[in-house]
Amino acid sequence: MRVVLVSSSPNEIGLTNSCVQICMETLKKANIQTEWIVLNHYDIKKCEACGKRGWGMCLEEHQCRMDDDFNRLKDKIGEFDAMIVVSPVYFYEMSESAKTFFDRLKRCESFDENWKLKGKKMLCIACAGGSGDGTKNTLNSMKILTKFLHMEVVKQVGVTRMNFETIKTEIAEGTKKLMLGENYE
Numbered sequence: 001m002r003v004v005l006v007s008s009s010p011n012e013i014g015l016t017n018s019c020v021q022i023c024m025e026t027l028k029k030a031n032i033q034t035e036w037i038v039l040n041h042y043d044i045k046k047c048e049a050c051g052k053r054g055w056g057m058c059l060e061e062h063q064c065r066m067d068d069d070f071n072r073l074k075d076k077i078g079e080f081d082a083m084i085v086v087s088p089v090y091f092y093e094m095s096e097s098a099k100t101f102f103d104r105l106k107r108c109e110s111f112d113e114n115w116k117l118k119g120k121k122m123l124c125i126a127c128a129g130g131s132g133d134g135t136k137n138t139l140n141s142m143k144i145l146t147k148f149l150h151m152e153v154v155k156q157v158g159v160t161r162m163n164f165e166t167i168k169t170e171i172a173e174g175t176k177k178l179m180l181g182e183n184y185e
Contacts, residue, residue, distance in 0.1 A: 019125050124139055125156075125157045125171065
């Protein structure tokens with residue numbers, strides 16, 4: 001099994017990175033091949049809704065016409081057997097870099113019968129540094145994402161700085177469920 005971990009925080013310290021590290025350690029202990037992609041390290045522009053009625057080549061060719069890192073990352077992610085998405089909560093939503101990437105991914109892959117991650121599993125983790133009120137909305141956005149990508153959620157975990165110590169086990173258990181292909185509880 002190969003797992004891609006996609007995160008969207010530019011910080012190498014903090015809550016989001018701590019959650020990533022728990023996932024990475026759990027996968028490493030199980031000898032699972034893993035790649036960590038930090039979206040903030042790539043040039044990913046916002047969708048331009050180009051072409052006829054706002055659908056460019058993404059609808060039929062499942063690629064984007066823009067010359068940035070998106071197509072390469074999309075194709076790379078498709079090579080894995082499962083995905084973990086870890087995003088900080090910014091204003092009750094995924095981070096801007098996550099929204100930008102996943103908005104374009106939905107456009108390219110929602111109607112692709114051959115999308116390589118179709119039917120595969122995803123673990124969703126939302127990390128709120130403040131009160132945590134935005135985790136529910138962010139996790140709902142991630143669940144909607146899995147619907148359009150035709151993936152299955154194995155678990156959703158809302159993390160705050162206040163519950164982090166008690167929820168570490170839940171993050172590790174969600175990662176194990178992903179490896180085992182178990183369904184969401």
